[in-house]
Amino acid sequence: MRQLIWFRSDLRVQDNTALNAAMQSGQALAVYFITPGQWQLHDDAPCKIDFWLRNLNSLQTQLQTLNVPLLIRHAHYWSDAPEVMADLCREYSIDCVHANDEYGLNEVRRDKEVAELLREQGVQFKSYLDQLLFQPGSILNRSGNYFQVFSQFRKVCYQRLHIALPAQQPLLQAQASTGINSDPIPSEVVGFAKPSAALQSLWPAGEHAAHLRLQRFADEFMEDYDLQRDLPAIPGTSQLSAYLAAGVLSPRQCLEAALLTNRGEFESGNPGVVTWVNELLWREFYKHILVGFPQVSRHKAFRSQTEAIAWRDAPQELKAWQEGRTGFPLVDAAIRQLLETGWMHNRLRMVVAMFLSKNLLIDWREGERFFMRHLIDGDLAANNGGWQWSASTGTDAVPWFRLFNPINQSRRFDPQGRFIRHWLPQLADVDDKHIHEPWKAGDLFARPDYPQPMIDLSLSRERVLQTFHKLSALEVRDA
Numbered sequence: 355m356r357q358l359i360w361f362r363s364d365l366r367v368q369d370n371t372a373l374n375a376a377m378q379s380g381q382a383l384a385v386y387f388i389t390p391g392q393w394q395l396h397d398d399a400p401c402k403i404d405f406w407l408r409n410l411n412s413l414q415t416q417l418q419t420l421n422v423p424l425l426i427r428h429a430h431y432w433s434d435a436p437e438v439m440a441d442l443c444r445e446y447s448i449d450c451v452h453a454n455d456e457y458g459l460n461e462v463r464r465d466k467e468v469a470e471l472l473r474e475q476g477v478q479f480k481s482y483l484d485q486l487l488f489q490p491g492s493i494l495n496r497s498g499n500y501f502q503v504f505s506q507f508r509k510v511c512y513q514r515l516h517i518a519l520p521a522q523q524p525l526l527q528a529q530a531s532t533g534i535n536s537d538p539i540p541s542e543v544v545g546f547a548k549p550s551a552a553l554q555s556l557w558p559a560g561e562h563a564a565h566l567r568l569q570r571f572a573d574e575f576m577e578d579y580d581l582q583r584d585l586p587a588i589p590g591t592s593q594l595s596a597y598l599a600a601g602v603l604s605p606r607q608c609l610e611a612a613l614l615t616n617r618g619e620f621e622s623g624n625p626g627v628v629t630w631v632n633e634l635l636w637r638e639f640y641k642h643i644l645v646g647f648p649q650v651s652r653h654k655a656f657r658s659q660t661e662a663i664a665w666r667d668a669p670q671e672l673k674a675w676q677e678g679r680t681g682f683p684l685v686d687a688a689i690r691q692l693l694e695t696g697w698m699h700n701r702l703r704m705v706v707a708m709f710l711s712k713n714l715l716i717d718w719r720e721g722e723r724f725f726m727r728h729l730i731d732g733d734l735a736a737n738n739g740g741w742q743w744s745a746s747t748g749t750d751a752v753p754w755f756r757l758f759n760p761i762n763q764s765r766r767f768d769p770q771g772r773f774i775r776h777w778l779p780q781l782a783d784v785d786d787k788h789i790h791e792p793w794k795a796g797d798l799f800a801r802p803d804y805p806q807p808m809i810d811l812s813l814s815r816e817r818v819l820q821t822f823h824k825l826s827a828l829e830v831r832d833a
């Protein structure tokens with residue numbers, strides 16, 4: 355019985371549920387689909403596509419040690435996937451296709467259409483829980499609905515983890531040679547420019563690199579995570595998001611590393627470890643939200659009432675934000691970090707997202723799209739969740755009247771301006787007092803190379819508060 359493992363966002367051989375299932379069921383081949391049209395539709399960032407391709411190379415090498423050939427097929431859009439898969443199954447006499455679940459609406463539709471066409475030609479399609487610790491739909495409130503509040507969701511996750519920890523897959527043994535050759539992996543895909551070598555070197559590909567990063571984080575930083583995770587100038591977070599998003603690491607492997615660091619505890623013990631596990635559960639939460647509330651996949655506001663907000667159409671201001679020219683150093687430094695590394699520190703994602711959606715009153719979807727186009731870890735659920743949290747349009751979002759002040763955030767989380775000076779070298783010689791608001795350095799501060807603040811923070815604060823206040827008055831009237 356010949357099996358096919360269809361790799362998607364699970365680019366690893368260790369602890370890969372579908373790969374284990376395929377290899378246990380018979381002789382296994384593997385395939386990956388190159389889908390540039392779909393990637394464009396999803397705004398996938400060029401650096402992310404490059405990261406996938408580099409990881410595919412590494413995956414192919416790993417698969418070779420198991421004698422599993424990795425085939426490459428082109429399907430411009432996912433709507434082409436059923437035909438391409440059907441042809442492949444005919445060509446290699448495949449009996450069953452195995453794949454790990456993915457959760458966006460388009461992903462679910464693609465799999466359903468592939469499964470239907472395969473069924474017509476007598477090929478089975480089996481899918482597995484792999485990307486998450488818990489099956490979406492299995493963590494529900496007493497009324498049988500999806501949780502909308504993270505702390506309540508987490509409580510049930512803890513209960514489940516106390517009963518049983520999600521088991522990892524056993525190590526795989528090599529199968530006998532299939533005599534089938536792997537296909538070459540393209541080094542580049544048209545429409546997705548190759549990122550700089552400097553960016554690539556920040557994100558080395560492959561499971562080995564991912565495990566080294568996880569191990570180093572567990573050994574050196576995890577126990578202080580609660581104290582350091584908000585300081586962008588130091589490497590206090592794991593920087594594993596790109597590996598988790600591409601499935602080079604599994605959440606079970608991350609959980610295991612946390613448990614090993616904390617004597618098997620996830621809810622008590624070292625506060626750094628408990629806080630980190632909490633973040634893994636936020637990842638889980640937003641993916642469950644994606645399944646439970648499909649409007650999120652269509653970029654609709656989770657709180658539908660907020661669709662009535664009159665977001666400002668301000669292309670020049672949007673452009674200044676996108677180019678890191680707002681005149682607020684922490685915001686601009688954060689955008690520089692994103693453009694140059696493909697990643698942005700979590701605290702700063704919240705700061706820049708609130709600045710765009712609240713201070714500039716520009717639709718959060720503009721920011722969501724811009725992030726996706728640049729993030730190496732771009733993930734629909736987490737990105738949408740983060741943006742809707744910041745814009746107060748989402749589930750368990752920050753209350754609308756709570757706005758981060760970018761200057762206070764800067765003083766609090768980058769007190770000596772180390773992060774700012776790194777990304778905005780033109781401010782390197784500004785003293786610690788003025789680094790957060792350089793325009794206050796007076797006449798001495800005549801810098802043609804750094805802009806004046808683009809808005810008055812208190813006026814912009816008033817504007818957004820009034821906007822949301824009107825909305826909540828309407829909501830009260832409707833209720």
Ligand SMILES: Cc1cc2nc3c(=O)[nH]c(=O)nc-3n(C[C@H](O)[C@H](O)[C@H](O)COP(=O)(O)OP(=O)(O)OC[C@H]3O[C@@H](n4cnc5c(N)ncnc54)[C@H](O)[C@@H]3O)c2cc1C
Pocket residue numbers: 583591592593594595596598599633634636637638640698699700701703704707725729731732733734736737738739740741744
């Ligand atoms: C506006 C906005 C957009 C975001 N977009 C993305 C995105 O596209 N992809 C993405 O993976 N994360 C996103 N996040 C969440 C978070 O910022 C990143 O996961 C985190 O910065 C990644 O760095 P790290 O790996 O060092 O995280 P760590 O702090 O080490 O956390 C460990 C892991 O937990 C997960 N995680 C942590 N925080 C969150 C969170 N708030 N929501 C969901 N998962 C989380 C990630 O997988 C992360 O790798 C976004 C947050 C905001 C506010």
